[in-house]
Amino acid sequence: MPLRKRPMFRTITAMLSLGSLAMLTACDSPSGSDERTAALSCTAPGVSGSEIRAGLLFSDTGAGQSAFQAFRAGVDARLGVVNAEGGVNGRKVVYSWYDDATDPAQNLVGAQTLVGSDATFGIIEGTTTGAGSAQYLDDHDIPVVGVGGEIAWTQHPNMFAWSYYTTSAGSNSVWGELIRSQGGTRAALVDMAMSEAIQNFHRQLAESLEAAGVQVDQTFNVTAGTTNFESLVRQMKAAGIDTLTGSIFPDVLARILPAARAAGLDLKVVLSPLGYDQTLLGLIGPQLAGTVIYLDFVPFEANTPAHSRLLAAMQMYSPQIQPPAQQSAVFGWLSADIFLRGLEAAGPCPTRAAFIQGLRAVHDYHGDGLLPHPIDFATNRGHLSGCYDFVRVSEDGSRFVPLQPVSRCGEPLR
Structure with a gap:
């Protein structure tokens, strides 16, 4: 690069x-x-x-x-x-x-x-x-x-x-349970690049979703500059996808979601680890409307x-x-x-x-x-985090709204 x-x-x-x-x-x-x-x-x-x-x-x-x-x-x-x-x-x-x-x-x-x-x-x-x-x-x-x-x-x-x-093995139920609670049943995983860390993050998400009964039907590797997002959305719609997640940067989500709306793709859940930034909402908030972001700290709200x-x-x-x-x-x-x-x-x-x-x-x-749960540095190394706080981008894209309950923990999956 x-x-x-x-x-x-x-x-x-x-x-x-x-x-x-x-x-x-x-x-x-x-x-x-x-x-x-x-x-x-x-x-x-x-x-x-x-x-x-x-x-x-x-x-x-x-x-x-x-x-x-x-x-x-x-x-x-x-x-x-x-x-x-x-x-x-x-x-x-x-x-x-x-x-x-x-x-x-x-x-x-x-x-x-x-x-x-x-x-x-x-x-x-x-x-x-x-x-x-x-x-x-x-x-x-x-x-x-x-x-x-x-x-x-x-x-x-x-x-x-x-x-x-991310860890080299295992997963946690927290992501799959959140998606299932929001009505998601068929997912597409979208990743920015297939580094070792991204590969493991992808595996963790897939295992978590499948453990919750959410079927992972499609996987895409995308870039903001070269991916045809309209074509990607057409494939998702043909497969009956209702959930979008993965290691997606906000600028890519801001390309996918408007294309999904234009194509009539009804996404019940969009879940991302990134994008909790009020400045970002000022730039592309309406495009990100409805996106759920998970945080490893207590949200400012x-x-x-x-x-x-x-x-x-x-x-x-x-x-x-x-x-x-x-x-x-x-x-x-x-x-x-x-x-x-x-x-x-x-x-x-x-x-x-x-x-x-x-x-x-x-x-x-x-x-x-600032942390939702205390950390024990004697025991936490090597263990995938399973507790997060969740917020959603409001429908007008202007603010973050904590989900209820905002703090959710899952169970380790081995």
Whole structure:
């Protein structure tokens, strides 16, 4: 796949103010000056007396850009909050960043660049091509946190995610049960590309639908620029398809659904993992009307205190993202929050090994209330997520409406 632009490498100080220098001496024990002296002598890569340096590796360009366009802004918002409060054990958290252009080879180059040339402590990752660097980062025992969209996230003990979208075997009943509850009986699965992750995601969906009694009749691999969507819809109509799902980007859905309406194809269910973005509704909302999107965090429509804190931080530290209530912003916020949780668990003089060991011992991570169910990092690795919140694009395409019940969990399928 050609790159849209050359990968970028920049150093960003993700902070407005660290606050008083007295924060450096704060500690829980009576010997605060001794702890400060020890902290100043920490020798782990990326750790100094005043800073901890992370690496931000994400898809700022390429095919995955639309899925991660607000990811960095969410990271900035979360780090902005913690740094304004004094950082972690008196150290501000800063980062350098690299655009992997949604390319596994560039993902590896980015990881090597961040780790090798910039003394990075750990990696915050927002991409669908993280498998490119997974083994390299594992070999060097470097902590990685982020969006678990690939099988690689389930295979490496140094990698942490709040949700795993795909695994090499097994499935969950949640998708099939949702589709069946909405009246779906005959499905077409539409995929954007047949990478290993997409193949497994496709298999999971098919197994889930079939377990619920929803027949999978057709499979299509599509691209926004070359697929004849009118022909595709005619085939679906001839087969009596009433359900559309798969790994479909919103821009492709916006081509399929108007063609389906024009052809008189009555789709009872359209189910997608992507598209929860108010900006997107402003651009193509009417085309996406009726689409059900499943989320691994509590939707903004719930209007909880956790949402208020996130939105206020976005306005403060990432005001260029409007509106701030975007799916990828939550991904960035949660990824940065998990990184901070690992630093806290690693203690006043953090090492990479202490980060991994300490974060793996966190049994009740809830993302400050953004997750529908607490996560046990000791047991969640390698297990396909089976609990999601579901929203539907309104009939006029202007807003998201939570389904009732909004939160649904399925059973593992082996």
